[in-house]
Amino acid sequence: MIRNIGLALLMVVVTCLLLAVGYATSEGVNRSAGTPEGAVRSLYDHVRGRDWRGAMRYVAAASNTDERTFAKDVGGSDGSLRTFSTLQDIRTTVLHENDNDAMVRANTHWSSAVGSLYDTRDLHVIRENGDWKVIWPADKSPTAPPQVMAVNFLRWDIIHRAAGDDWASQDVAAPNARIMNMNALQHDLGNGLQGVMIVGEIENQDTVPAFVSVGATLIGKNGETLGEESSFDKISHTLLPKEVSPFRIDFPGVKLSDVKKVTMQPNALLVPASADPVIAVLHQRIETDARGHKLLKGELVNQSGETVNIPHVIATYYDDSGKPIWVSDGYVDHALEPQIPVPFAVDVRDDVGPNPKFRVTVNQYSIDRQGA
Amino acid sequence: MSAAGGTSRNRYGLAAALTALAMLMAHAAAAQQLRVPDHVVANAGATLTTSGDGSATFYLVGPGTALKREVKLGEAIELSGADLRNAGRYSAILKAGGNAQAASLLVAPAQPAAINFMARPSRVPVAAHDAISGVAFVFDDYKNLVTSPAQVTFNLAVGDAAPITRKVEAREGIAWTRLDSARKAGAAQFVASIGDTNVRRVVQQVASDPCGLRFHTAPAKNGVTVETDPVKDCSGNPVPDGTIVTFVETDGRTRSTVDARIKRGIAQAELPAVPGALITVASGVATGNEVRLGGGK
Amino acid sequence: MTFSSPLPSSSRAVIPLTAILLLALAVHGPLLLMQLPASSYDANTHMFFADHYAHHWFSPWNEKWFGGFSQTTYPPLAHQWVALFSHLLGLTYAYMVVQLIVILLLTVGIFRYAKLWVDERSASYATIAGVLLGSLALLVYQSGQLPNTMATAMALNALPYFYRWSRSSSGSALIKGVAVTLAGAAAHHVTLLFGFALFAWPVFALALIDRDREGKESSVAGVISRAAIFAAICGVLIAVVLLPYFIQTIQHPITQQPIPHGSRDNYLKNFLSGMNFWVIPYGTxxxxxxxxxxxxxxxxxxxxxxxxxxxxxxxxxxGTTPVAPVLLHPGNAFNILTFERFTFWGTIMALPLVGLLAAELIDRYRTRAVVGLWIAAVFSCAMGVAWMTIKPINGSPFRVDQVIAFLNRDDHSKFRYITLGFGNQFDKVSTYANAGSVDGTYNSARLLPELTAYGSAQLYNAKYFGSAGMDSLRAVLKHANQYGLKYIFVRDRFYEPLLAFAGWRPAESYDNGNVTLWTKDDVPPAHKLEFGAAPPPAWQGLMWGILPVGASIFAVFAVLFLPDRRRFVEPLNFPAAATTAPEPVLREAK
Structure with a gap:
């Protein structure tokens, strides 16, 4: 009998061993809180699956926060960019650790509706009832008091020429938008990639709103095209009268010394637009973070009555002669509630000087203001 | 324009070729005679006379027209206005038996009765030199370009201000002019007229860059309110609502900016109240006054 | 209710293949007539390929995906048969009819394959189980893998010929086996590379074991050499029939980043993947x-x-065990392949043993066993079909007619387009729209660097691939002007922020606001893209249009008209009863 089923048993054992090896070596949800790092990773693993209740098991009671507040903080609310994001990856580093508490730096990588987002948080981890738990500071964002805000901002609509009009009757002319200044630079474009970068500013010089985009073509010494790129999202596309937007066009892998000519293609269209919202950029300053990187920080205040879901901060830096030398941008993952300041921070190139001149503009996406 | 001209040339070319062909045929046999009037106006109709006897087939080929009719030789051929509505060269062919005779008929445009008027641009800053152009194409009632000389009057007027008038002789059916924009903003009525016919276009004359931009401050609940005086251009026209006015507050350490929109001629924003901070204002390339909080202007 | 009554003698008889085929027809016919696979993952992709063949039989270059790609990157047989039937039935019903024929061929194949291992009665039970396999239901109705099921059916039908040739050097078996193998290879490349190998080596081992059974006296060397000859002939002929495919593969090897797929998960840690790729396919x-x-x-x-x-x-x-990652490590095959088809093949290989089990259960428990086995088999199939409703792969239904109409009017096809949030309805749009897209569903044919450099599949599903997907979408949108990408049809508002920030504007909406068209006004008309891909030369198109479908037609003729075995005529003395020799057994040649 044993001989008859011996091979079968062997194969069952081999199969079980393979399953065990597979289980031990594959990735999955971390459920360990045996170390400070483990607790942080476990918390974020549950955040990845938007399992707030599961994540709360790794939040220390001392945090004095509840599941709803935690979910709002981590998962976002009001159509903010965080609500359009999923945790992609997390890297943790223990900054210091003793028997009862530790500081863990969590570098998170989020996949969002506008591309990858990176976030760094230094989390205080303490031992609570034998397990490591994360102190998650309760989000104490103020809320605007109930009030009625009269909204009487302008809106531009367009009546285009009708199909039956005679051929000489003209359509409304396109707005007059002009590139005010620009500069071609050789620089690291991020991820260690070298290339040519064209930065500049474009102004809507007209009295009607303009939908602008800027393209550029690099021509080599023999007349060959070295690259053709556009400003993509490094520009505010909708410009109100006299509004100025910075733009940046990247040409990865191209050397400035190979470029003979740059052809710019600004494009402006007349589009229906609204004059709101007004977003104030307060307390702009350049600071150095814990890693030694310079950051341009400030606060955004939505001075209108309707929520701005995704703000996009674009900063232009100038040299002493007023020539633009860098444009950096960043999406803010919190929505702008009316009258509530929301902090922002964008990277600053280290070589722009100790006190560079800069200008910050804010672009925005609001769900309720879109639509066909 | 060039396409229209090309089509017209094609029509004439075709008519000429047919005429030549018909004349060759007519040379071979001249049993019947066809006579056409020297001058025909579009839509006026015409009478063609024939000689000989018997029956024949009459063909008329011209711009946008081709007709065939059985006629009796020796009787007149009546062509209605509708048959000759399009100006240009027509070929009339009379064919009897194996013989054919052809004649060429030139139809001239009728009196000017319509204008196609192109005014550029649709929007122009005030007090700009030669900034507005107008081109008028003169047509008769039947969409024939009137190539004979005709005087076109261009008239540009804003509100109650005295209009600017130019009289221009149309050449080959086209008259054009360039005009300065007025100093006063508003919807300019740009009219091209010929006789009793006129066509109106609207050229929006808009304020130019702000001029003499000034603002003042007032304390507010959460900071300081900054508000411009009515924003006007150098001609005194109010800058359109919606135009961006940027307020910048610097306190030596931080900076705050608001891109305010002009609303009812005034731009207003709220900035943090930081004692000693300097507030400046700008709109486009125009800059205004400065105010130091807690200090003198 | 008791089940102790003795079974009628018929219950121990072999269930005729014809009856099983009727069962297959009864089960799968109505489901296919309901066009259930039309909402599967891949069926629309195969219809897209078929539609191209229906209009351009000898030109495998298709401009509608990826800015232009060659259909020689995918063996064409299944698509070409759908294309042929589409002229009579329309594209969707043509697909369903071909799929039904494939299921019937698969049924025959399972029966013949099972008979190699077990007796005819057990084989018939195995075949019934095969008709009601959960993995087959999933593959047909959820995955829409017509080429895979077609190639598997061919492989199963070829194996008995391979076995007979290896044991007894039957010439007709060699010809039929090679012909059917060729047809299978012309239907699906992954089945050719992996399925044939996995199915063939046990049969080869069986031929070695059986070399001297039933009076045959074959040597080990003889069996090995004949198997080698079979493999060599197949190899050479497949190389000829699929030459354009191999040229394409050599010219453009798959170097793209791995695309995540649930079948590579550890099923013990990922419950949903475990259910979808193992529990439901295996069923009872x-x-x-x-x-x-x-x-x-x-x-x-x-x-x-x-x-x-x-x-x-x-x-x-x-990824549940290290077997697949280790064995398929060379060439990064583990990260390119998906594994639901291996489970399908596994369940088919299990069927002969299951047939044996069924026969023994019926012998022992009679009617109770019959009832239990029927319930188990039907449950497997029902769960396979029901799984699509329990875990639907598509969101709420929506119409794409207006999208297609827009692309086909007013010269809109001068520009390229993509869809976002359309799921597999993109395939339908691209099948019927004249405009081209930079997106596409068949990942292995992609050459655009913005698509291959990121570990994501289709742009229309970009968000499901996380950062890789969104970064790939960003990269494509950045080069919209170069690609003539003017129109983006959005059915998922998740994508709207990116489009708004990148310079697209909403223009029109369709299907009661379900779908919004976003446009970018400064995009010039699309032109031919220069990224290394070029239309195959005309001779390849000619080969592609003739040889694969020719191989399948030859296989049909060979199987139908080439006699299986030589018939011996031996005179018997009359009266036969007087002879002491055993009576000749007359059996129908199978």
């Missing part, structure tokens, strides 16, 4: 696993089948 076959292990290892003749099944099942477990 899971209950037979102890029997498969014990009987498969006990009998010498069944051991090759057991080990073949075991290996295939282990690979089918994807």
């Amino acid at each position: 076959l899971i209950l037979a696993l102890p029997f498969i292990f014990t009987r498969g290892t006990r009998e010498r003749r069944l051991r090759p089948l057991f080990f073949g099944w075991w290996l295939t099942a282990m690979i089918g477990l994807g």
Whole structure:
């Protein structure tokens, strides 16, 4: 009998061993809180699956926060960019650790509706009832008091020429938008990639709103095209009268010394637009973070009555002669509630000087203001 | 324009070729005679006379027209206005038996009765030199370009201000002019007229860059309110609502900016109240006054 | 209710193949007539390929995806048969009819394959189980893998010929086996590379074991050499029939980043993947696993089948065990392949043993066993079909007619387009729209650097691939002007922020606001893209249009008209009863 089923048993054992090896070596949800790092990773693993209740098991009671507040903080609310994001990856580093508490730096990588987002948080981890738990500071964002805000901002609509009009009757002319200044630079474009970068500013010089985009073509010494790129999202596309937007066009892998000519293609269209919202950029300053990187920080205040879901901060830096030398941008993952300041921070190139001149503009996406 | 001209040339070319062909045929046999009037106006109709006897087939080929009719030789051929509505060269062919005779008929445009008027641009800053152009194409009632000389009057007027008038002789059916924009903003009525016919276009004359931009401050609940005086251009026209006015507050350490929109001629924003901070204002390339909080202007 | 009544003698008889085919027709016919696969993952992709063949039989270059790609990157047989039928039935019904024919061929194949291992009665039970396999239901109705099922059907039908040729050097078996193998290879490349190998080596081992059975006196060397000859002939002919495919593969090897797929998960850690790729496909076959292990290892003749099944099942477990990652490490195959097809093959390999189990259960428990087995088999199939409703792969239905109409009017086809949030309805749009897209569903044919450099599949599903997907979408949108990409149809508002920030504007909406068209006004008309891909030369198009479908037609003729075995005529003395020799047994030649 044993001989008859011996091979079968062997194969069952081999199969079980393979399953065990597979289980031990594959990735999955971390459920360990045996170390400070483990607790942080476990918390974020549950955040990845938007399992707030599961994540709360790794939040220390001392945090004095509840599941709803935690979910709002981590998962976002009001159509903010965080609500359009999923945790992609997390890297943790223990900054210091003793028997009862530790500081863990969590570098998170989020996949969002506008591309990858990176976030760094230094989390205080303490031992609570034998397990490591994360102190998650309760989000104490103020809320605007109930009030009625009269909204009487302008809106531009367009009546285009009708199909039956005679051929000489003209359509409304396109707005007059002009590139005010620009500069071609050789620089690291991020991820260690070298290339040519064209930065500049474009102004809507007209009295009607303009939908602008800027393209550029690099021509080599023999007349060959070295690259053709556009400003993509490094520009505010909708410009109100006299509004100025910075733009940046990247040409990865191209050397400035190979470029003979740059052809710019600004494009402006007349589009229906609204004059709101007004977003104030307060307390702009350049600071150095814990890693030694310079950051341009400030606060955004939505001075209108309707929520701005995704703000996009674009900063232009100038040299002493007023020539633009860098444009950096960043999406803010919190929505702008009316009258509530929301902090922002964008990277600053280290070589722009100790006190560079800069200008910050804010672009925005609001769900309720879109639509066909 | 060039396409229209090309089509017209094609029509004439075709008519000429047919005429030549018909004349060759007519040379071979001249049993019947066809006579056409020297001058025909579009839509006026015409009478063609024939000689000989018997029956024949009459063909008329011209711009946008081709007709065939059985006629009796020796009787007149009546062509209605509708048959000759399009100006240009027509070929009339009379064919009897194996013989054919052809004649060429030139139809001239009728009196000017319509204008196609192109005014550029649709929007122009005030007090700009030669900034507005107008081109008028003169047509008769039947969409024939009137190539004979005709005087076109261009008239540009804003509100109650005295209009600017130019009289221009149309050449080959086209008259054009360039005009300065007025100093006063508003919807300019740009009219091209010929006789009793006129066509109106609207050229929006808009304020130019702000001029003499000034603002003042007032304390507010959460900071300081900054508000411009009515924003006007150098001609005194109010800058359109919606135009961006940027307020910048610097306190030596931080900076705050608001891109305010002009609303009812005034731009207003709220900035943090930081004692000693300097507030400046700008709109486009125009800059205004400065105010130091807690200090003198 | 008692089940102790003796079974009628008919219950121990072989169930005729014709009856099983009628069962297959009864089960799958209505489901296919309901066009259930039309909402599967891949069916629309195969219809897209077929539609191209229907209009351009000899030109495999298709401009509608990826800015232009060659259809020689995918064996064409299934698509070409759908294309041929589409002229009579329309594209969707043509697909369904071809799929139904494939299921019938698969049924025949399972029967013939099972007969190699077990007696005819057990084989008939195995075939019934095959008709009601959960993995087959999933593959047909959820995955829409017509080419895979077609190639598997061919492989199963070719194997008995391979076995007979290897044992008895039957010329007709060689010709038929090679012809059917060729047809299978012309239907699906992954089945050719992996399925044929996994199915063939146990049969080869069986031929070695059976070399001197039934009076045959074959040597080991003879069996090995004949198997080698079979493989060599197949190899050469496949190389000829699929030459354009191999040229394309050599010119443009798959170097793109791995695209995540649930079948590569550890099923023990990912419950949903485990259900989708193992529990539902196996269905009630899971209950037979102890029997498969014990009987498969006990009998010498069944051991090759057991080990073949075991290996295939282990690979089918994807990332659950290290088997697939280790074995398929070369060429990064683990990260390119998906493993639901291995599970499908595994379940088919298990069927002969399941047939044996069924026969034994029926012998022992009679009617109770019959009822239980029927319930188990029907449950497997029902769960496979129902799984699509329990875990639907598509969101709420929506219409794409207006999208297609927009692209086909007013010269809009001068520009390229993509869809976002359309799921597999993109395939339908691209099948019927004249405009081209930079997106596409068949990942292996992609050459655009913005698509291959990121570990994501289709742009229309970009968000499901996380950062890789969104970064790939960003990269494509950045080069919209170069690609003439003017129109983006959005059915998922998730994508709107990116479009708004990148310079697109909403223009029109369709299907009661379900779909919004976003446009970018400064995009010039599309032009031919220069990214390394070029239309195959005309001779390749000619080969592609003739040889694969020719191979399948030849296989049909060979199987139908080439006699299986030489008939011996031996005079018997009359009266026959007087002879002492055993009576000749007259059996229908199979």
